Amino acid sequence: MSISFEWDKVQLAFKETVIAFAQQELNGNLREQDKTSHFDRAVWHLCADFGILGWPMPKAYGGAELDCPTIMLALEGLGYGCRNNGLIFVINNHVWSCALPILHFGTAAQQQRYLPDLCRGALIGGHALTEPGSGSAAFAMQTEAVRHQDRYVLNGTKTFISNAPIADVFVAFARTDPSARAEQGVSAFIIRRDFPGVTIAKEWEKSGLRTAPMGELVFQDCEVPADHLLGREGGGHSVFQSTIEWERSFFFASQVGVMERLLEQCVRYARTRQQFDRPIGSFQAISHKIAEMKLRLELAKLMLYKIAWLKQEGRIAFLEASLAKLFISEGLVQTCLDAVQIHGARGYMTEYELERELRDAIAGPIYAGTSEIQRGIVASLLGV
Numbered sequence: 594m595s596i597s598f599e600w601d602k603v604q605l606a607f608k609e610t611v612i613a614f615a616q617q618e619l620n621g622n623l624r625e626q627d628k629t630s631h632f633d634r635a636v637w638h639l640c641a642d643f644g645i646l647g648w649p650m651p652k653a654y655g656g657a658e659l660d661c662p663t664i665m666l667a668l669e670g671l672g673y674g675c676r677n678n679g680l681i682f683v684i685n686n687h688v689w690s691c692a693l694p695i696l697h698f699g700t701a702a703q704q705q706r707y708l709p710d711l712c713r714g715a716l717i718g719g720h721a722l723t724e725p726g727s728g729s730a731a732f733a734m735q736t737e738a739v740r741h742q743d744r745y746v747l748n749g750t751k752t753f754i755s756n757a758p759i760a761d762v763f764v765a766f767a768r769t770d771p772s773a774r775a776e777q778g779v780s781a782f783i784i785r786r787d788f789p790g791v792t793i794a795k796e797w798e799k800s801g802l803r804t805a806p807m808g809e810l811v812f813q814d815c816e817v818p819a820d821h822l823l824g825r826e827g828g829g830h831s832v833f834q835s836t837i838e839w840e841r842s843f844f845f846a847s848q849v850g851v852m853e854r855l856l857e858q859c860v861r862y863a864r865t866r867q868q869f870d871r872p873i874g875s876f877q878a879i880s881h882k883i884a885e886m887k888l889r890l891e892l893a894k895l896m897l898y899k900i901a902w903l904k905q906e907g908r909i910a911f912l913e914a915s916l917a918k919l920f921i922s923e924g925l926v927q928t929c930l931d932a933v934q935i936h937g938a939r940g941y942m943t944e945y946e947l948e949r950e951l952r953d954a955i956a957g958p959i960y961a962g963t964s965e966i967q968r969g970i971v972a973s974l975l976g977v
């Protein structure tokens with residue numbers, strides 16, 4: 594058994610290609626798009642053409658079938674090169690929370706029908722779990738699916754659904770057996786936006802990630818063909834557990850790229866900004882902040898790379914994914930706060946684009962299970 598901390602040349606070259614693509618193609622007009630909460634469909638298609646949506650997908654469906662460590666490194670490069678965190682958020686939701694569960698739990702017919710279009714960006718995917726009355730306690734959901742011959746009829750409301758206003762297809766969850774415990778009574782479905790009875794009742798305006806649209810999805814006597822059940826009836830909990838593990842494993846890699854970019858920006862600023870006839874980096878109060886940023890970055894990378902290795906080996910990474918999600922999402926908030934502080938008034942000004950990074954980062958400890966829930970998972974996995 595050996596251990597290696599070296600990336601090979603091909604992986605590093607691919608990361609550089611991703612960074613160059615992101616820097617050249619994905620950052621245009623971002624301040625205006627953030628101000629107006631604009632999702633840029635043109636850059637979405639550029640990302641699709643570059644292959645990002647298919648990185649973990651089999652070649653048979655138009656994917657690149659990259660190995661897990663390469664995907665992790667490439668996502669890190671994407672976060673480093675692309676300052677449009679909302680765009681990356683749309684991509685991550687689409688890939689990890691919609692396309693991947695269809696790959697892992699879909700029938701051959703479902704995969705054939707949806708994955709090629711999801712890979713090439715012709716369809717946009719979303720994931721609908723949360724409801725007004727059930728957030729952290731997601732499986733206390735009220736949405737019901739009742740079977741009538743060859744279809745299910747869904748009624749209920751899903752809220753805070755990323756991509757909802759732009760999505761064409763959702764992996765959504767509903768109770769199929771109200772008398773059973775949540776773990777047995779919930780099923781997953783593939784739901785198309787154009788099924789009768791699906792409406793986007795509301796578009797949320799958010800503090801950050803403003804280029805990633807979010808909405809409320811209402812099912813009113815929504816008719817879903819029985820062949821759009823994802824996995825087995827009553828198997829929604831397994832679909833969710835698997836999805837959330839992959840999501841927490843890979844979603845936050847791009848945030849590590851953001852951490853690295855902000856660290857470099859702070860180093861440059863601390864070396865050049867002079868006060869009291871000295872660069873501000875010569876004050877320990879500033880240099881120690883930068884040392885802490887570096888510490889968080891290196892720890893975050895180690896956590897991610899271990900997860901990439903575990904997933905490549907086909908192993909469970911539930912604990913590691915929760916730890917990484919917790920550490921990276923909170924670490925990025927702290928890094929953003931430090932970056933704002935190091936830049937003084939400039940850090941607080943929209944023009945310098947650091948306050949946007951902070952607004953984007955604040956969502957991280959909330960979505961994909963709050964920090965409090967992650968700490969609870971970690972403690973319970975330790976037997977506490």
Ligand SMILES: Cc1cc2nc3c(=O)[nH]c(=O)nc-3n(C[C@H](O)[C@H](O)[C@H](O)COP(=O)(O)OP(=O)(O)OC[C@H]3O[C@@H](n4cnc5c(N)ncnc54)[C@H](O)[C@@H]3O)c2cc1C
Pocket residue numbers: 686719720721722723727728729730752753754755756802956959960961962963964965966969
């Ligand atoms: C940017 C963003 C994108 C999102 N995208 C999606 C999406 O695409 N699909 C989707 O289904 N959902 C999505 N969500 C919703 C997200 O999953 C929920 O917000 C999250 O699960 C928390 O639920 P809640 O907001 O209802 O908070 P609540 O569950 O009401 O929690 C409120 C507070 O109580 C704490 N709390 C709750 N239970 C416990 C407990 N047992 N122990 C300790 N503390 C507890 C929480 O940690 C939190 O601090 C998104 C949210 C955000 C912010």
